[in-house]
Amino acid sequence: MATRAVALPPPQERLTPLTWAQRNLFDGWLNAALTLGVAAVLGWFGAIVWRWALSAHWEIVTHNLRLWIVGLLPLAEIWRAWWAGGLMVAAAALTIVGARAGVRPRVLFGLWGGTILAVAWLFSPIRLDQIGGLYLTLLLAVVSISASFPIGVVMGMGRTSSLPVVRLFSTAYIEGIRGIPLITVLLWFSIFVSLLSGETMPRVARAMIGMTVFASAYVGEIMRAGIQSVGRGQVEAARAVGLSGWQTMAFIVLPQAFKNMIPALVGQFISLFKDTSLTVIIGLSDLLGIGRSLLALTEYLHDVREVYVFALVVFFIFSYVMSAGSRALERKLGLGER
Amino acid sequence: MEQATPRDGQPMIVLEDVHKWFGRLHVLRGITLAIRAGEVIVVAGPSGSGKSTMIRCINRLEAHNKGRIVVDGIELTDDLRNIDAVRSEVGMVFQSFNLFPHLTALQNISLAPTQVRKWPHARAERIARELLARVGIPEKAGAYPAQLSGGQQQRVAIARALAMQPKIMLFDEPTSALDPEMIQEVLDVMKGLAKEMGMTMVVVTHEMGFAREVADRMVFMDEGVIIEEGTPEHFFTNPKEDRTKLFLSKILHQ
Numbered sequence: 001m002a003t004r005a006v007a008l009p010p011p012q013e014r015l016t017p018l019t020w021a022q023r024n025l026f027d028g029w030l031n032a033a034l035t036l037g038v039a040a041v042l043g044w045f046g047a048i049v050w051r052w053a054l055s056a057h058w059e060i061v062t063h064n065l066r067l068w069i070v071g072l073l074p075l076a077e078i079w080r081a082w083w084a085g086g087l088m089v090a091a092a093a094l095t096i097v098g099a100r101a102g103v104r105p106r107v108l109f110g111l112w113g114g115t116i117l118a119v120a121w122l123f124s125p126i127r128l129d130q131i132g133g134l135y136l137t138l139l140l141a142v143v144s145i146s147a148s149f150p151i152g153v154v155m156g157m158g159r160t161s162s163l164p165v166v167r168l169f170s171t172a173y174i175e176g177i178r179g180i181p182l183i184t185v186l187l188w189f190s191i192f193v194s195l196l197s198g199e200t201m202p203r204v205a206r207a208m209i210g211m212t213v214f215a216s217a218y219v220g221e222i223m224r225a226g227i228q229s230v231g232r233g234q235v236e237a238a239r240a241v242g243l244s245g246w247q248t249m250a251f252i253v254l255p256q257a258f259k260n261m262i263p264a265l266v267g268q269f270i271s272l273f274k275d276t277s278l279t280v281i282i283g284l285s286d287l288l289g290i291g292r293s294l295l296a297l298t299e300y301l302h303d304v305r306e307v308y309v310f311a312l313v314v315f316f317i318f319s320y321v322m323s324a325g326s327r328a329l330e331r332k333l334g335l336g337e338r
Numbered sequence: 339m340e341q342a343t344p345r346d347g348q349p350m351i352v353l354e355d356v357h358k359w360f361g362r363l364h365v366l367r368g369i370t371l372a373i374r375a376g377e378v379i380v381v382a383g384p385s386g387s388g389k390s391t392m393i394r395c396i397n398r399l400e401a402h403n404k405g406r407i408v409v410d411g412i413e414l415t416d417d418l419r420n421i422d423a424v425r426s427e428v429g430m431v432f433q434s435f436n437l438f439p440h441l442t443a444l445q446n447i448s449l450a451p452t453q454v455r456k457w458p459h460a461r462a463e464r465i466a467r468e469l470l471a472r473v474g475i476p477e478k479a480g481a482y483p484a485q486l487s488g489g490q491q492q493r494v495a496i497a498r499a500l501a502m503q504p505k506i507m508l509f510d511e512p513t514s515a516l517d518p519e520m521i522q523e524v525l526d527v528m529k530g531l532a533k534e535m536g537m538t539m540v541v542v543t544h545e546m547g548f549a550r551e552v553a554d555r556m557v558f559m560d561e562g563v564i565i566e567e568g569t570p571e572h573f574f575t576n577p578k579e580d581r582t583k584l585f586l587s588k589i590l591h592q
Contacts, residue, residue, distance in 0.1 A: 231436075233432060233434055233436040234436060234438065236399050236432070236436065237430075237432060237436035237437070237438070237495075237498075238438075239399065240397055240399065240425060240428075240429070240430040240432075240499070241425075241426075241429070241430075241449070241450035241454070241498060241499065241501075242422065242425045242426035242450055242454040242502055243449075243450060243453060243454060244422065244454075247453050247454070251449060251453065252438055255440050256438075256439065256440055259440070
């Protein structure tokens with residue numbers, strides 16, 4: 001009997017929350033006991049945190065919002081900070097809308113170029129050491145991320161170079177820096193750089209250099225892995241159609257390498273963002289530094305928990321946004337590949 | 339001794355006593371071969387016999403260690419200009435296609451002409467569309483490699499190699515990674531190249547039907563040397579060497 005095979009729709013099963021819970025949480029007395037036990041612990045813990053949050057002295061946050069955000073920036077200059085922040089938020093919003101609407105990348109790059117120039121102009125009369133709080137945290141992160149990326153790319157390419165001198169230099173840099181903790185790098189730059197520059201270089205700039213030097217080594221290593229994740233066959237095919245070594249790098253290897261690098265790279269940048277709080281050690285007043293200064297005031301002496309919970313929430317929000325952005329980017333770039 | 343029936347012309351590729359080592363492994367042990375313009379050579383032999391290495395030496399994806407290789411009058415040396423010059427005259431098709439996964443079929447084909455030949459985009463794109471039509475998949479211009487079947491990918495790879503308007507095409511086991519039902523569509527494209535365009539072709543393959551129909555000359559290699567060469571007729575009906583007979587009996591009666 002010859003019957004034709006018919007394409008059937010996949011079976012569909014809709015579970016009510018109740019049957020889902022029965023099947024997954026309460027199937028058998030052991031699972032039911034575990035579910036109830038875990039729920040009890042979570043509820044107990046949540047109740048404690050909730051009660052504390054309601055009775056906590058959030059005045060340390062709400063009364064000092066300006067300090068938390070911009071630090072000890074002179075009041076006369078503070079409008080610059082608000083304008084710069086507003087511009088950045090507007091540019092970010094336009095980017096999201098533009099990307100959804102399929103605007104050309106060139107336009108978005110132009111938008112960001114203009115925004116960055118405007119922000120730089122707004123901040124130009126302000127000394128770096130006057131900036132603090134969340135703005136300093138973001139400034140340190142943005143500067144060290146954007147400076148370490150190109151340096152890291154060059155280091156990573158150098159590490160895979162066929163020229164021994166280039167390879168040796170890159171490897172020495174990467175391995176050397178990776179063997180030193182970030183705190184050591186920061187201290188080293190804040191103390192020893194003054195030997196070369198005198199006291200003229202602001203401490204914030206020293207921190208930026210230290211973090212960039214540190215992060216570049218890690219970006220370089222991610223870059224090396226990214227380059228090596230692109231198959232040998234790709235390079236051979238590119239060379240076989242006559243592309244030069246540089247053209248092969250630019251059009252074939254790097255685009256594929258960057259795509260593979262995104263998760264590791266974003267992980268590195270998130271950790272760099274969080275590591276900005278280590279600059280407290282060299283006396284900068286970033287978000288955490290402001291918190292510690294506030295704790296030194298008599299009226300806030302006992303608000304330690306409030307300060308660190310607030311810092312935790314702020315760091316989490318920014319890190320989570322970066323992480324969500326990277327996932328969106330991966331999905332977008334994954335189109336057409338698999 | 340004139341065994342082959344060349345169509346016309348001067349030697350396009352000359353290999354003289356070519357040796358190649360991978361570490362201590364002696365892969366090519368003195369290959370001498372002259373290929374005329376318009377000739378179709380099929381290279382056969384057991385795996386590990388050095389067939390792939392030989393054709394990879396012709397566009398210097400591998401550097402030979404001893405002997406001379408002259409392609410279209412240019413000797414392959416360490417001089418990078420010579421290598422680039424030769425590579426833009428020689429197209430290559432790989433066993434595993436090696437299409438660029440981040441580019442569409444059209445971009446895969448037009449990349450090298452725009453970057454190396456400096457053609458304007460419009461011209462490169464027009465030629466790319468013509469080539470896609472030639473290999474029978476004009477509708478796949480906007481598709482990414484992962485959206486194409488193996489046979490379609492290999493045909494895009496052939497079009498990509500042709501886009502540089504090469505004088506020579508090298509094929510390194512072009513159908514070995516394909517599902518059986520897709521082999522014929524790739525072989526048909528290759529036959530078209532040989533018969534309609536008169537392309538000089540060096541093909542490493544186990545497709546003996548293709549060899550019988552298209553090859554001007556068969557080359558049989560084993561252990562890094564050429565054991566026997568001759569017309570397909572000679573090769574299939576009256577091989578001289580025992581190793582050739584053994585290989586043929588294995589490959590034809592499997």
